[in-house]
Amino acid sequence: MDAEPTSKKRPAPRGTASYQRKRAVAACQTCRSRKTKCDNQRPACSFCERAGATCIYATQDLSAYDPASLAILDRLDQLEHNIKHHISSGPSTTSPLSSMSSHVNMLTPLALEHEHHAQANIIEDSHSAPDLDLLPITVEHVLSWPVFQGRFDNHTRLIDLVKASPSLERPASVNFDLEMGVCDRLLEQCLEHVLSKNPIAQKDFLRSTMKNVCMNGPGWDAESCLVLLICALGSIASPGASQADWTMGRSYFAAAQRRIGMLIDSESLVAPQCYFLIGVYFMYNLRPLDAWRTFAQAVVCMQPDSTRALPSGHYSLEECVYWSCWKSEVELRTNFQIPSFGSIGNRYPQHMPEPPATDPSHEPKWYYYLADISLRRLDMVMRETVANILGNSVGTGSRHVELARVIPAFEEQLRDWAGSMPNVFNVHNTEEMVLHSILQGRLLDCYDVLYIPFLEATLSMASTTLDGAAVFDTYARKALDNCVQRVHENENESAATIRHHGTWLLIRTWTRSALMVLATRAAGRMDLLPERWQQPIIATTSVLNAYKNEAYDVADRLSLIRVLADEVGIALA
16 A cells, blocks of 8 residues: 555644735736836836836736745745845944944945945846856865965865765665555655755656656656656655665666666756756765756756746746756855856846745745745845955955945844744754754855955954954954854754755855864964854864765865864864
8 A cells, every 4th residue: 555654733723813814016027027116006007108018917816825925925025125225225323333433434335336236237137147256155265264374275176075085886786666655655755855945846746757657667768767866865865764775765866867868858847857856866965066067957957948937926836946956056056166157157046936825734845945045045145245345345454344334234134034034834843943944054154154254354364454353353253153053053953863955065064164263263363252162163073074984075174173173272072
């Protein structure tokens, strides 16, 4: 018999009483495609009337959406509007910069001009606008800080380190089980632990396709490749996956690899879905460079249709697939510091995917997906702004003073984001708490974009040579506070025991945090270090030790941290 897992009842219903049901105000299709504000005048908005354009409003009734989805979409729209409003209106009057010298307060708002141009570019069609220059805040960048005096220059070629990792183990023979009950169980595992974070396929389609492959045997086609990949990931995705599960997963994956050639001339959505799942499998195995290649291939498969405009309120699986592939590719590319190429750039896609009408049990997963996208969009704006300011000014002091002037507005947006989102995660559901933990880490990553440049500047120069040294130290301390907070929020769900699509990326952020603390200690700036400052070093060492035999870059970073910790008198197990 087909075994279906029993769904757990949620501790409290999330019904319509939790959210105010209202019809979201939707822009006309012209304003929506231009990413500009629509005044919603009927029968034609002001812009369309002036431009002589045909003004069309979506006819789909948004009341069909569940209240939580409406609340999420409405709040994300508000946040994006607030970002533009606050940046254009300048930093708040309560900015900590008010204590800086008068000549700093009288500086022209060049930083705000940077952000104004950044926002203007984002509003343009992403395929005609120039690509973004993104701020490098990687592990390798920290290793190159002057405080380390060039000691680790030979350790900053991440691609070389990743290529030195041992090859994935290949099964001696490809034996796998396509009995329907087994495949149903693996599909449920994949849906719960993989597709919950990236809704790139519909459950009914997967069930139908899997049933066909199980009944008729795997063919040499894209659909069979998809089913085998689902089984491979379902075998290894559970937190309690055994060595036997991983062995079976390798057999499914080896069979899927033999069918990858069938994807080349496929024009269906199955091809990018397969490439994406291949990338996720590589990420589970800590093979980020292989994953990046397949994520990039998935984006290329989607590119001809990625700019197709959809009416407001229209759920599009294609948009979900494109967003998942694009954000995974960009995140890895920024870690490897690989330049963008061709049609794949650093600008986020023009349209935000909209959720389908769904049952309440799917609400946390869609919330995670949309919230993650909104944070990534804000992260991109912040990275471009910071990179432009630090790259276009002369003198470390003046660059960072200029940057400090725009930080309060961004901090306010991040606080708004954190404070306005509905509480939808069940603390008794392990998978939902993993989603919550990932979002919290993503939020800290955004703050890192703002604060890490100040820590680097503070450790690289005598504080007396910096204008507004007190403000520099304030933001440097915030960067170090984040290092401790990142570890503290994950103490009860160690990254060493809960593996997922983003495990390698989590290892990277923890490693960066440990190196930032060690750099501060090596520079003798004990006044900047927070309480429990040793905790990121100890916790990161434990996580790296758990994965050191799987990836050479992990083992290399572990050895560097051990050396630096020993030099400053920290005893590690």
